[in-house]
Amino acid sequence: MPDVSEPLHRALGLTDDEAEQIDSILGRQANGLELAMYSVMWSEHCSYKSSRIHLKRLPTEAPWVLVGPGENAGVVDVGDGIAAAIRIESHNHPSAIEPYQGAATGVGGILRDIFTMGARPIALMDPLRFGPLDDARSRWIAEGVVSGVSGYGNAVGVPTVGGEVVFDRTYQGNPLVNVLCLGILPTERLVLGQASGVGNLAVLLGSSTGRDGIGGVSVLASAGFSAEDDGDKRPSVQVGDPYEEKRLIEACLQLLDEGLVVGIQDLGGAGLTCATSETASRGGVGMDVDVSAVHRREPGMAAHEVMTSESQERMLAIVEPEGLDRVLAICERWEVASTVIGRVTAGGALRILDGFDGEVLADVPAASLHEDAPLYDRPRTAPAEPRGPMADGLAPPVDTGADLLDLLIGPAWVYRQYDHQLFLNTVVGPGDDASVLKLRHPTTGAETGRALAMTTDGNHRWCAVDPRGGTARVVAESVLNLACVGARPLAVVNCLNFGNPEHPEVMWQLSEAIDGLAEACEAFGAPVIGGNVSLYNESAGTDIDPTPVIGLLGMVDDLDRRPPGATLVDGHRLVLIGPDDVSLGGSLWGSAHDAPGGILAPLDFGLHQRVADLIRALVADGMVDGVHDLSAGGLGVAVAEMVARSGVGAHLARVPDHRALFGEGPSRVLCCVDPERLTDVLAAAEAVAVPTTRIGLATGDRLIVKGLLDVAVDDVRHAHEDRLPEALGAGTTNR
């Protein structure tokens, strides 16, 4: 309970200055309900008050962008009358406290952002980051989060087609649960979350409103974790119901199909306060809200509880009075509760009433709730000390083979629990460099002969040693991941997971990362069409390593074959395409040996673009039979993953030392090439001034790197496939 001696605004998380600003907006002292509404809308989570001045530096425009940042989701035109809506969000803090529900409601929330735009959600991706596998609580969180994504995503009927899973000590106590959703819509159905038309009605659809999730955005997402008090925060975590959401999706899409809604908005963070104020403010109108009409899950709820509840599976639709009966009938068919709770008014006031003709409980300018939130330019300071011991200074491994096996961790245990095939689009699913989804028209189902591709990427080790360069390299990796499945980039969404913004070093990291993101997106012609900033990712006073996660959407222009994937064919040659410039600084191997420091290998945007173009062409033309981007763990981990997936061994030469094997650098791809096509592949690279190295042969039942290691294929497979089942519970022994 809040300390009773403390002023109400402070108990709600507002500073004294913010409270004064509210009083001056209203021209009087705000009452308790009004303060509660401002406190959720001006929270870090809803207002981006610490990051907004930096986010302005991102490039957001391109001819194919239909909706950029600031709406519920970004939207791009993908041709043939089809638009794609995409968004990424974090649900880090709820997942730390209640892993299953935290992850489940993360999925639910992102789906609503997508169908709010008029799009049918067709795919989810889940970049997940947990503490180390030797920590029991981290294992509990990992298992719960994966179950939550599986339990909600599968039942709501949207396939989870990819993602990432990373285990590292930096996430102990503060896991990162990011969720990305992609939807498609007929371009003409695009709707925005705004109210218009004085006299129109605001209809609340879906679940009843309860006391779950009150203050979720202000209590959870806008403060760090201390060591002891996590249990107290559990009531701030919402509870999800995928069956309710599934019916809500179908009902809303039918409402949109029949042209019955003027605007529609999901209820997420800050609940009704956010949905009513945003729709009114975007439409340049006001709204009267009858709080007594809101259908509730429990008796005795105060107005401020109703207005800030984050109960899940709710939507607010703005409808014309003459369409109301049809709206209510469609909702009844789908067994979705629906109630008129508001009226669009002239002027800009958001009034909360106890009955439309009853007492006025709050009266504030709707726009002030999200447009007048304070903007902070918080102090930024570069760290004085370099980060940790330098990996380049480490002695070579005693047993290079054992070191390599220790770095492998296959994600199959995770994605086997996700339906990744629903809707019959999944040409390439989880576990590859990028996912590929057939692009079909959302209403007619007509094939286009093209495909959408998606990848999510992050690398906290690179970003810890160099937030700017590291972020640019993450974007570069995403571009290369798309190239490996034959796709070109269309648009970027990002989820910026950082520590406490009140720490100057964290603000410096955030600002640097945004600059790196901007530079790379400019260089690769990929506009940023949406994002999410998650701050206060800290535990017991320690900030997480900066972890910008990039979601990149791309296009396969001609889908006439499945891309080969990260695999090997016996008897084929291995060619390393790209420069041989690598560094152990910020590498997976260095971090595994407690030496995370160093300098990243250089990134040349021009060369990177040429490598990506070359790989995309080789894949599209069927010139390679296996292809894998070199990322964390360098050449060693890349070839081991190809061995594990194919069951075919490999013999590598021209790898002089452990630095060449485990060192990481951008713009590098390992290809498996039919000997008969070798000359053509090498010539294609030479023609665009991309360096190549003939590095070995795919064959046999051992992975051999001459002079460094010699391990059995079975041992590589075991290390790759069994690490997660052994740590987290087998589930099944079947492969």
Place this chain on the structure above:
Amino acid sequence: MATAVGVVVFPGTNCEMDAVAAVEGLGGDGRLLWHGDQDLTGVDAVIVPGGFAHGDYLRPGAIARFSPMMGAIARFAADGGSVVGICNGFQVLTEAGLLPGALQKNSGLKFLCQPTVLRVESSDSSLTRRAAVGSELLVPINHFEGNYTCDAETLARLRDEDRIILRYVDNPNGSVDDIAGVCNEGRNVVGLMPHPERACDELLGSADGAVLISSLLDAA
């Protein structure tokens, strides 16, 4: 005339459009049937598709069996009509008493979405008449409750009457006797946990399910 295949939609069903796409890809005519209706006029065969009918509340299929459409389907089946339950549809058909046995949680207590290899054990059913006995089909599974179980007497009958039509080559979920699919005494009602509609396109990894869907189109 193309074979008209009715595909049932309960609130929470999610594989209905995939089933329609597979049927139409093989020359059939797919039609959605709302669970609250009971009109099967003009329908030649029925698919009860996968998903989470009524949210799987209580247990999978337990509420769906009370929908009006299920009464119509029981009469349709009694008259010899072909009915196939896929995944959640299989669970619904066992709850409705149209097929014996029950589906319990996978032995590993995890949801599983992965390819499986099925062996055709009988070609005498509305779903397998085009398939050769002993042939192997690559068809994915996608379920939490796919572990088929029944009492010893029922199992003996299923074996004696050649009603186990599909078995897993490598049992993923603990199903008794590796059972992936069974049929009723009349051989016109079939249930299986794997998803043949997800295996009708080489671009998606397998087209082995087409022989099963084609059999249904023939059977109608």
